Amino acid sequence: MATPATTMSNLFERFRRFRPPTFAGTYRPEEAEYWLNRVTKLLQPLHCSKAESVEFLSYLFKKEADLWWEATVIAFFGPIKDGLRKMWPSPESLASPPEWFELDSSVAVPSHETAGFYRGIFSPDASGFSILDRLVLALQRCSAMAIRSCNEFQVESLGLLKKLHKRPVIPIGLLPPTPLEKRETTDPKWYSHMGNQRHRYPSAGIREPDWQSWVVYMGWAPQLEILAHPSIGGSLFHSGWASTIETIHYGHALIILPLANVHSLDAKMLVDKGLAIKVEINEDGSFHRDAVVRSLRRATVKEDGERFRLKSIETKAIFSDQTLHQNYMNEFINFLKSSN
Known part of the structure; x- marks a missing residue:
């Protein structure tokens, strides 16, 4: 059952007063676990539902942790079975929609960005892995894909992802902002x-x-x-x-x-x-x-x-349909429960 918007707003305001720490991403699992333990303790006095907890925590993501890839972007990079370097042999190959991109869309990398974009996604960072290395590993090892989207906005892209990766693709909703009863700014x-x-x-x-x-x-x-x-x-x-x-x-x-x-x-x-x-x-x-x-x-x-x-x-x-996106989140939670 969806939580009324007014109740969620009150909970969110109470959560914000605790000044929860933000999360900018890390290569060290123990740091992520430490952050999660801290914010979980802050949520306990509020008696939030699991869906509310997920929504509240999403607003604490910053920098790299907040780089949400929407469905069309993930579909652009295509299937992973042949290795992404074979499918993207050069920076120039990024400048036009790929052959598997079965969408009525012109999504591609502008020509002036291809060289830098190519370096950015294929070059290893401090972890020893590139962005696409991590994407490939995640897609190879996951049993389902959870995407911040909804069928009402991106049904074609979500369908293409399911076809390309041959596994469940679960939209978790758009995680829209929780309505604030008091329009007070954090900086007056x-x-x-x-x-x-x-x-x-x-x-x-x-x-x-x-x-x-x-x-x-x-x-x-x-x-x-x-x-x-x-x-x-x-x-x-x-x-x-x-x-x-x-x-x-x-x-x-x-x-x-x-x-x-x-x-x-x-x-x-x-x-x-x-x-x-x-x-x-x-x-x-x-x-x-x-x-x-x-x-x-x-x-x-x-x-x-x-x-x-x-x-x-x-x-x-x-x-802005809070009920719609709460239902998506509830379905995702039910999927996780049924998978255990």
Whole structure:
């Protein structure tokens, strides 16, 4: 039975007051176990369900631990039976959708990123393994794949994954943000700047901008609280999957500027689905501030950007459906129980 949203909100607020430690990933199993033991003890007084515990802990992931690969990206890398180096013999091979990619999608790595992308996924890091080495080992040894997604948004990609890897593919839902009853920011300075009015964005042609209304914030910003604020109408971000979920959850326009990791693949997926406007990037990977301004204008005020705004609001009905995603999590927990 799904927990009422108000109850979950209260539990989540109580959990946050404990100031639980975040987790940025580690190559040492004992460090991961130590972190898990610490946060598990913090959850005990709250008497959370297993589904609630999983959802709350997902918000503690940072950096590498928070690099969620969505279904389309995993399908892009294909089956593992022949070895990924044979399927991807050169950086140039990443620049077009592979033959097994049976989706109506243009997902591929931009030509200016292929060399760096290829090094990034095939070069060993401090652990002695590359990103794709770990992916291959995980896929070889797992009996099922749990994906942060849902059939309502990515049924074709999930079906392709099942076909490619010949094992159960279980969507666990999108793990949407838990509704906050009190829209309090973790840093109250934000509200003093944001107020209750919708802000204009910086653009060419403003002779005397009101710089007092702008905020330049160095470091981590309270993203969820900002997205929930009524002054926000759009979000310019790197197109990462976790931030995509949070932005659509609030029905904002998506302006994307992929910069690293698999963000360029996520960006292609969002553009293909008519959800996002991508900032124009030159062939050498550079971009101009005017391109950013044009994308912001189009996404938030221009008439030809209306379809993107409407698409995000339409998709919000899926992304913000707490009951839907709780049911996915419950099904995943039942699968784990039945597998023991």
